[in-house]
Amino acid sequence: MRLSYSADVKIIQVPCTGRVDILHLLNAVEDGADGVYVAGCLEGECHYIEGNLKARRKVAHVKKILTELGIEPERVEMYNLSSAQGARFAEIANEMAERIRALGPTPVKNHTAA
Amino acid sequence: MIVADRKSLEEILGMVADNKKILILGCKGCVTVCNVGGLKEVEILTSSLKIARKKAGNPIDIDIQVLERQCDTEYVAELGEAVNDYDSVISMACGVGPQFLSEMYKTQTFYPAVNTTFFGGATQHGVWEERCAGCGTCGIHMFGGLCPIARCAKSLLHGPCGGSSKGICEVNADTECIWDSIVKKKMEAGQLADLMGVRGLKDWTTARDGGPRRSIREELVQGNI
Ligand code: SF4
Numbered sequence: 001m002r003l004s005y006s007a008d009v010k011i012i013q014v015p016c017t018g019r020v021d022i023l024h025l026l027n028a029v030e031d032g033a034d035g036v037y038v039a040g041c042l043e044g045e046c047h048y049i050e051g052n053l054k055a056r057r058k059v060a061h062v063k064k065i066l067t068e069l070g071i072e073p074e075r076v077e078m079y080n081l082s083s084a085q086g087a088r089f090a091e092i093a094n095e096m097a098e099r100i101r102a103l104g105p106t107p108v109k110n111h112t113a114a
Numbered sequence: 115m116i117v118a119d120r121k122s123l124e125e126i127l128g129m130v131a132d133n134k135k136i137l138i139l140g141c142k143g144c145v146t147v148c149n150v151g152g153l154k155e156v157e158i159l160t161s162s163l164k165i166a167r168k169k170a171g172n173p174i175d176i177d178i179q180v181l182e183r184q185c186d187t188e189y190v191a192e193l194g195e196a197v198n199d200y201d202s203v204i205s206m207a208c209g210v211g212p213q214f215l216s217e218m219y220k221t222q223t224f225y226p227a228v229n230t231t232f233f234g235g236a237t238q239h240g241v242w243e244e245r246c247a248g249c250g251t252c253g254i255h256m257f258g259g260l261c262p263i264a265r266c267a268k269s270l271l272h273g274p275c276g277g278s279s280k281g282i283c284e285v286n287a288d289t290e291c292i293w294d295s296i297v298k299k300k301m302e303a304g305q306l307a308d309l310m311g312v313r314g315l316k317d318w319t320t321a322r323d324g325g326p327r328r329s330i331r332e333e334l335v336q337g338n339i
């Protein structure tokens with residue numbers, strides 16, 4: 001199956017989304033990512049029982065921090081899909097790229113000190 | 115342990131608004147255990163502040179360090195003169211930390227990043243409750259092991275006030291009336307008579323009412339043990 005998805009998406013592989021930490025998401029935003037999303041397995045189908053549920057809670061916490069900082073929480077998202085859903089993977093990538101395009105570039109810029 | 119809550123990002127950002135380079139100092143003691151000022155929380159605060167300042171077009175340099183404890187001069191001394199390389203320092207320890215730091219490094223400014231709240235413990239993951247008010251003369255054994263000084267809103271010592279209703283304290287609908295629990299516990303143990311006597315006046319001079327307290331352990335001061 002050869003599917004194309006937005007070239008704006010950079011993939012970072014983790015053994016399980018349970019490995020994703022609040023700091024991974026925050027540091028990505030800090031380093032200027034326009035958006036970050038976690039693509040976990042379907043809920044109830046985590047190989048490690050609840051890694052994807054933990055990831056969802058971490059995403060929710062990061063959204064809360066971003067809101068506190070006046071940054072659109074939609075820049076961070078959690079998605080669930082199975083490894084057999086290649087078409088859904090491409091769809092999510094495009095959906096997220098589309099969402100970020102609508103939001104515009106991140107307000108977190110690497111300005112040099114004024 | 116000493117329990118604390120982190121201040122809002124807005125308040126912390128306001129403290130360091132004019133600073134370009136700061137140090138955020140965690141503590142491996144109580145605040146690590148109550149998940150408010152250990153390495154993880156230091157890193158989250160650091161990233162959050164950096165994001166906010168980049169967004170404002172005024173980036174900030176932040177170094178981090180986590181001391182074994184901020185309430186012991188030997189660990190506070192580890193910072194040394196390097197502490198003056200920063201515009202200011204944010205301490206994530208309980209209120210003791212920024213004070214020990216301020217006493218040792220007199221020209222540096224130390225901001226508290228947490229609000230220190232009480233002595234207590236976790237009753238479930240993420241929930242801490244007050245258990246002791248540090249009155250200096252512990253008598254919990256007289257109350258079925260439940261402290262009415264810390265846990266009764268009025269610190270009553272001779273049974274509940276008239277506001278106790280269905281086990282709930284009149285001061286706060288989310289709080290159990292500890293006197294209700296003390297009486298129930300003593301009744302169940304068949305020891306209600308223990309609560310019937312009139313107690314002598316409690317000596318509050320050992321509590322905060324007697325002013326700041328100091329504990330001197332001669333044998334340690336003299337190096338005997
Ligand atoms: S009686 Fe005093 S020392 Fe004992 S638990 Fe209560 S407040 Fe703390």
Ligand code: SF4
Pocket residue numbers: 265266267268269270273274275276277278279282283284285290291292293294
């Ligand atoms: S209702 Fe109970 S806990 Fe509350 S103030 Fe009265 S005696 Fe104390």
